[in-house]
Amino acid sequence: MPPLVALYVRELRLSVRIGGGALMGVLFYLIVVTTFPFAIGPDLNLLSRLGPAILWIGALLATLLGLDRLFEADRDDGALDLMVASGQSLELLVIVKVLAHWTATGLPLVVAAPFLSLLLAMPVDVTIATVATLLVGTPALTFLGAIGAGLTVSLRRGGLLLPILVLPFAVPVLIFGVAAATAVAYDPAAFRTPFLLIVAVTLTAAAISPIATAAALRNGLD
Amino acid sequence: MSQPFQPFRLVVEALGVDRGGRRVIEGVDLTISAGDAVLVTGPNGVGKSTLLRALAGLGRPVNGSVRFEADGVGDPDEVGRHVHYLGHRDAVKPALTVRENLAFWQDFLGGEGGAPVEAALEVVGLLDLADLPAAYLSAGQRRRLAVARLVAVRRPLWLLDEPTAALDAASEMNLVRLMTDHIERGGAVVAATHLAIGLAGTRSLRLVAGETA
Numbered sequence: 463m464p465p466l467v468a469l470y471v472r473e474l475r476l477s478v479r480i481g482g483g484a485l486m487g488v489l490f491y492l493i494v495v496t497t498f499p500f501a502i503g504p505d506l507n508l509l510s511r512l513g514p515a516i517l518w519i520g521a522l523l524a525t526l527l528g529l530d531r532l533f534e535a536d537r538d539d540g541a542l543d544l545m546v547a548s549g550q551s552l553e554l555l556v557i558v559k560v561l562a563h564w565t566a567t568g569l570p571l572v573v574a575a576p577f578l579s580l581l582l583a584m585p586v587d588v589t590i591a592t593v594a595t596l597l598v599g600t601p602a603l604t605f606l607g608a609i610g611a612g613l614t615v616s617l618r619r620g621g622l623l624l625p626i627l628v629l630p631f632a633v634p635v636l637i638f639g640v641a642a643a644t645a646v647a648y649d650p651a652a653f654r655t656p657f658l659l660i661v662a663v664t665l666t667a668a669a670i671s672p673i674a675t676a677a678a679l680r681n682g683l684d
Numbered sequence: 685m686s687q688p689f690q691p692f693r694l695v696v697e698a699l700g701v702d703r704g705g706r707r708v709i710e711g712v713d714l715t716i717s718a719g720d721a722v723l724v725t726g727p728n729g730v731g732k733s734t735l736l737r738a739l740a741g742l743g744r745p746v747n748g749s750v751r752f753e754a755d756g757v758g759d760p761d762e763v764g765r766h767v768h769y770l771g772h773r774d775a776v777k778p779a780l781t782v783r784e785n786l787a788f789w790q791d792f793l794g795g796e797g798g799a800p801v802e803a804a805l806e807v808v809g810l811l812d813l814a815d816l817p818a819a820y821l822s823a824g825q826r827r828r829l830a831v832a833r834l835v836a837v838r839r840p841l842w843l844l845d846e847p848t849a850a851l852d853a854a855s856e857m858n859l860v861r862l863m864t865d866h867i868e869r870g871g872a873v874v875a876a877t878h879l880a881i882g883l884a885g886t887r888s889l890r891l892v893a894g895e896t897a
Contacts, residue, residue, distance in 0.1 A: 472792075475779075475780060539773050539774065541777070547742055
C-alpha cells in the first residue's frame with residue numbers, strides 16, 4: 463500500500479475501533495439537535511425557520527468535539543515522531559489525516575442531517591440546501607480545526623483551547639452556510655452567492671491549513 | 685538474510701540543540717560510517733535522548749548540521765528517511781492488532797527490502813499474537829513490536845533510545861543479535877543504552893554535563 467493510503471486506512475480503522483471518535487460526533491449531533499424542539503416548543507413555523515441554523519450549530523460543535531485528538535493521540539504514543547522523521551511531506555500527511563478525520567466524523571454528520579431535519583419540521587428544499595451546504599462547509603471546519611489541533615498538540619488538556627482558537631475562523635462558514643440554506647425558503651436564486659462563498663472558504667482553508675498545521679506540528683516537537 | 689547496505693556516512697558537525705530554552709547539546713562532532721556501533725552513555729538528563737532525536741531530524745538544531753552522505757542520496761539534509769528512530773514511546777496503537785500496527789509502519793515507512801510482516805513478528809516472537817489487539821500486550825511485548833519495525837523496514841542507520849527498556853533477558857539477547865546482524869550487513873547503530881554489545885569496533889560516546897568527551 464502507498465504510504466499515504468496506508469495512513470488513510472489506519473485513521474479510518476482507528477476511528478471506528480474502541481476509543482475512536484467516529485460515532486461520538488454523530489451521537490453528540492443527535493443530542494444537540496433533538497433538544498432544540500423541546501426547548502423551543504411546538505411552534506412548527508418557528509422550528510422550521512430555525513432548522514438550518516440548528517443543524518449548522520450542531521455540526522459545528524460536533525466537529526470541534528473530536529478535533530483535539532487529531533494529532534494528540536499520535537503524539538502521546540510517539541507515532542507523530544516517526545511520521546515527522548519519516549521524510550514524508552508533513553503537509554501531505556496533514557491533508558490525509560484531515561480527509562480521514564472528515565470521512566469518519568464530518569461525513570456522518572452530513573448523512574445524518576436529512577433525518578434530523580424531520581425533527582425540525584424542515585421543508586424538503588431547505589433540507590436539501592442545508593445538506594448541500596454542510597457537505598461543502600464541514601471540510602472547512604475540519605481543515606481550520608487542524609490548525610488549532612496542531613497548535614495545541616503539545617499542551618496537556620488543550621482540548622478547550624482549541625475551540626477558542628478555531629471558532630472565530632469557523633464563524634464565516636456558519637454565517638454563509640445558514641444564509642444559503644435559509645435563503646432557499648424565500649428566494650431560491652439567493653442560494654448561489656453564499657453557497658459559492660462557503661466553497662471559497664473551504665478551498666482557502668484547504669490551501670492554508672496543511673502549511674500552517676505542518677508548521678505548528680514542527681514547532682510543537684521538543 | 686537480506687542485501688548488504690551500500691556505504692554511507694552520517695556526518696554531525698558542531699551540533700547544538702536547545703531543549704526547554706536551555707542548551708543541552710553543544711558542539712558535538714561525530715562521524716558514523718557503515719559498520720559502526722556507537723554507544724551513547726552519560727548520566728540521566730545529560731541529553732542522550734535529545735542527541736538521538738536531533739540525529740533523527742526531530743527538532744531543529746540551533747547550530748551545526750546533521751548530514752547523511754551516500755551514493756545516490758540527493759539531499760543529505762533529509763536524514764529522516766535513512767534512519768530508524770526507536771524512542772521511549774513505542775508508536776503502538778492499542779486499538780489495532782499487532783499485525784495491523786506493524787503492517788501500517790511497513791507501508792508508511794516503505795517496505796522495500798525489509799522482511800515481510802509475518803517474518804518480522806516471528807523474529808521478535810510475536811507471531812502467535814499477530815491478531816490480538818495491541819492493547820492486550822505487556823510493556824515488553826509492545827517494545828518487541830516496536831523492535832519488529834526495525835526488521836520490517838530496511839534502513840541503514842538505527843537510532844535506539846534505551847531499546848532494552850522493559851525487555852526481558854531473552855529479548856535483550858535477541859535485540860543484540862539483531863544489532864549484530866545489522867552491523868555485519870553494513871548498517872550502523874547508535875544506541876543510548878547500558879547494554880554491553882559484544883562487537884568489535886564498538887565506540888562509546890560519553891556525554892557529560894556542559895560538554896562532550
